[in-house]
Amino acid sequence: MKIPDSTKVSPRRWSLDIWDVLIRLSLLILSLACLLPFLHVVAKSLSDDAYVIAQKVFLFPKGFTLEAYSKIFADASIIKSLYVSVIVTVLFTIIGMIVTICAAYPLSRPQLKGRTVITFLFVFTLYFGGGIIPDYLLVNSLGMLDTIWSLILPLSFSAFNLLILRSSIASSIPVSLEESARIDGAGHFRILISIVLPLSKPILATLSLFYAVGRWNAYQDALFYIKHNIDLRPLQLKLYYLVVQASESFQLEATSVQLSNPEVLKASVVVFATLPIICVYPFIQKYFVQGVMLGSVKG
Amino acid sequence: MNNIKPGQVSRLHTRLDRSLLSRDKYKLFLMALPFLALAFVFSYLPLYGWIYAFYDYRPGIPLKDSEYMGFYWFTSMFSNDVRRQEIVRVLTNTFAMSGLSLLTSVLPVAFAIFLTEIRSTFFKRMVQTLTTLPNFISWVLVYSFAFMLFSVDNGFLNNVLLNLGLIDRPMNILASDSNTWLAMTLWSVWKTLGWSAIMYIAAITGIDQELYEAAKVDGAGRFRLMWHITVPGIMPTFFVLLLLSIANFINNGFEQFYVFQNAINMGRIEVLDLYVYNIGMMNSNFSFSTAVSLLKSIVSIVLLFAANHLSKLFRGENII
Numbered sequence: 001m002k003i004p005d006s007t008k009v010s011p012r013r014w015s016l017d018i019w020d021v022l023i024r025l026s027l028l029i030l031s032l033a034c035l036l037p038f039l040h041v042v043a044k045s046l047s048d049d050a051y052v053i054a055q056k057v058f059l060f061p062k063g064f065t066l067e068a069y070s071k072i073f074a075d076a077s078i079i080k081s082l083y084v085s086v087i088v089t090v091l092f093t094i095i096g097m098i099v100t101i102c103a104a105y106p107l108s109r110p111q112l113k114g115r116t117v118i119t120f121l122f123v124f125t126l127y128f129g130g131g132i133i134p135d136y137l138l139v140n141s142l143g144m145l146d147t148i149w150s151l152i153l154p155l156s157f158s159a160f161n162l163l164i165l166r167s168s169i170a171s172s173i174p175v176s177l178e179e180s181a182r183i184d185g186a187g188h189f190r191i192l193i194s195i196v197l198p199l200s201k202p203i204l205a206t207l208s209l210f211y212a213v214g215r216w217n218a219y220q221d222a223l224f225y226i227k228h229n230i231d232l233r234p235l236q237l238k239l240y241y242l243v244v245q246a247s248e249s250f251q252l253e254a255t256s257v258q259l260s261n262p263e264v265l266k267a268s269v270v271v272f273a274t275l276p277i278i279c280v281y282p283f284i285q286k287y288f289v290q291g292v293m294l295g296s297v298k299g
Numbered sequence: 300m301n302n303i304k305p306g307q308v309s310r311l312h313t314r315l316d317r318s319l320l321s322r323d324k325y326k327l328f329l330m331a332l333p334f335l336a337l338a339f340v341f342s343y344l345p346l347y348g349w350i351y352a353f354y355d356y357r358p359g360i361p362l363k364d365s366e367y368m369g370f371y372w373f374t375s376m377f378s379n380d381v382r383r384q385e386i387v388r389v390l391t392n393t394f395a396m397s398g399l400s401l402l403t404s405v406l407p408v409a410f411a412i413f414l415t416e417i418r419s420t421f422f423k424r425m426v427q428t429l430t431t432l433p434n435f436i437s438w439v440l441v442y443s444f445a446f447m448l449f450s451v452d453n454g455f456l457n458n459v460l461l462n463l464g465l466i467d468r469p470m471n472i473l474a475s476d477s478n479t480w481l482a483m484t485l486w487s488v489w490k491t492l493g494w495s496a497i498m499y500i501a502a503i504t505g506i507d508q509e510l511y512e513a514a515k516v517d518g519a520g521r522f523r524l525m526w527h528i529t530v531p532g533i534m535p536t537f538f539v540l541l542l543l544s545i546a547n548f549i550n551n552g553f554e555q556f557y558v559f560q561n562a563i564n565m566g567r568i569e570v571l572d573l574y575v576y577n578i579g580m581m582n583s584n585f586s587f588s589t590a591v592s593l594l595k596s597i598v599s600i601v602l603l604f605a606a607n608h609l610s611k612l613f614r615g616e617n618i619i
Contacts, residue, residue, distance in 0.1 A: 017521060019416070019521045019522060023413045023416050023417065024417070024422075026413060027410075027413055027414065027417065027422075027426045028426075030410070030426070030430055030492065031425065031426045031429040031430060033489065034429045034430050034432060034433055034489070034493070035429050037444040037447070037448055038432075038444075040447060040448065040455050041443075041444060041447050044447065052453065053453075055453055055458045055461070055462075058455065058458070058459065098333070099333040099334040099337060100334065102330045102331065102333055102334065103330065103331040103333070103334035103335070105327075105330060106327035106328065106330045106331045107331065109327060111324055111327060112324060112327045112328065112331075113324065118331065118335070121335075121338065122334075122338060124342075125338055125342040125343075127546065127599050127600060127603050128596040128597075128599055128600055129342060129345060129592075129596060130344075130345025130346050130347075130348045130349060130589075130592070130596075131345070131348070131349075131575060131579075131588070131589055131591075131592025131593065131595070131596065132575060132576060132579060132580070132588070132592065133348065133351065133575075133579045133580075133585045133588050133589045133592070134345035134346070134347070134348020134349065134351065134589060134592075135341075135345050135348075136579075136580075137348055137351070137585075138340075138341070138344055138345050138348065153337065153341065154341045155341075156337060157334050157337040157338055157341075159338070162334065187326070188326050188327060188330065189326075189330075192330075213435055216437075217435070217436065217437035217438075218437070218554070219437065219438075219439055219554065220553050220554050220557070223557075224580065236437045236439045236440075237439075239437075239439045239440070239443065240439045240558065243439070243442070243443045243446065244439060244442055244443070244446070244558050263453055266443070266446075266447075267447060270440060270443040270444070270447070273439075273440060273443075274436060274440055277435050277436055278432075281432065281435065284435060285428065285431070289497055
């Protein structure tokens with residue numbers, strides 16, 4: 001049977017209407033607004049001092065040189081702060097994941113009485129706090145000022161991550177699977193290790209990234225708690241003093257001080273600090289989206 | 300075996316079960332204990348510190364030797380002229396920037412709708428990759444980029460405009476107190492736009508495709524499809540996020556405003572979180588700072604319950 005042309009449900013027409021132009025243009029502008037700052041800073045960092053001073057560098061490096069980067073890598077204090085950031089982030093993520101996993105499993109089991117009360121106590125921590133002064137005095141009285149523990153322990157538990165993992169375990173691990181493991185004589189710890197965790201790998205990857213990226217990017221607590229022991233400054237705080245406040249100078253060999261333009265050095269340290277995030281960005285894209293979806297499911 | 304009757308077996312079983320279960324509950328609680336302990340020490344123990352808000356506490360002097368002030372710090376917020384002006388200014392900044400971010404919360408919605416209208420996977424993925432990236436760099440880095448682009452000497456924008464002959468003297472965009480609120484809002488939009496859109500994109504993907512087909516048969520154009528099907532389809536998601544941002548209305552955060560502050564824009568950029576830091580850590584007025592953060596916490600909780608109440612009223616569901 002032949003269908004008359006007029007009643008056919010045609011796929012979207014490809015004639016370019018005004019909306020097509022508008023949408024594409026605005027998306028393109030937004031993308032460029034995100035790309036250009038990165039390009040400009042990379043260009044500056046790879047350029048010769050003379051071109052930067054002459055204000056000739058826009059989006060492409062001029063007089064390509066890696067000199068600024070060799071200076072960054074020769075600056076012991078910058079490398080040290082990178083090292084501090086890595087150690088703190090790794091320890092923070094491990095501790096955060098262990099306490100979160102250990103708490104999320106029981107809270108997802110109906111056997112635990114008082115789950116609602118405990119969950120409520122945790123959710124509350126998301127919305128109020130003592131304030132920075134009581135926090136500071138507490139960290140001080142625990143003797144953690146100017147130690148890496150002040151950057152690890154106070155933030156190592158996230159009620160938000162806990163809720164995500166709890167609902168993920170509750171919805172993805174069938175009670176029957178757990179019961180049959182129990183009949184076979186497995187304890188809770190055994191069930192957690194050999195059933196729950198292997199089945200939750202993607203969400204565990206997501207939450208580890210949540211913890212790690214959050215820790216890597218935060219500088220507020222380091223600003224408060226790392227006052228005198230400047231060897232313990234994480235990268236973001238070091239960057240703050242170098243670029244934002246410009247109160248600290250790059251540790252250069254005495255001979256090259258006059259020759260170097262801080263602008264190029266600033267640009268290269270900014271790129272240096274951005275690179276780690278760019279490196280994990282593919283993983284972030286893969287797992288974060290999933291986490292957001294799970295987070296939007298009611299906690 | 301023959302001596303045991305079925306009933307006895309099941310009784311034995313339940314007894315075993317019960318003892319196992321109670322041991323289990325104990326174990327389950329033990330597993331949650333590390334998290335509980337951390338939350339107790341670092342979230343609930345600081346609440347004891349609120350007591351400083353009722354004393355004239357100076358660093359170095361023990362609390363028991365400090366003078367008891369009662370509600371002095373709270374009433375001074377209103378009775379002391381200097382304090383009152385400060386509080387009014389800080390609250391104005393806080394409300395203005397929170398208000399602007401409520402207004403701009405429709406931008407991720409529009410962005411998500413636009414993005415899902417694109418058919419080309421390559422273009423779509425490229426846009427999403429580029430616009431999501433800024434969400435994952437720190438505020439220190441955001442400021443560093445802002446500095447490279449807009450600084451008065453050798454900033455990108457000034458260089459371009461000078462080269463084109465559009466201006467004679469470089470503009471000092473970062474150190475200016477005009478449009479500070481708008482600038483801060485735009486930076487936060489720049490950082491979070493792509494990321495905030497992800498949830499809406501997911502919501503749009505969940506809309507029944509037959510609705511679109513049916514509307515098209517009825518002759519609906521591109522705009523009408525977006526306006527009458529996509530927008531209502533993501534309204535529930537938008538509403539939940541809106542309520543959450545109402546609950547966070549006075550928590551603008553600290554890191555963004557701390558890096559962008561300077562002597563010139565200070566009057567416009569100082570939000571509550573920054574103010575609490577400046578009077579507490581910079582001026583060492585621990586007690587007044589604690590009093591302000593105490594009030595802030597209480598208002599936050601009230602806003603949270605209000606938002607939750609609204610949610611129950613309109614959606615029949617809790618947000619907490």
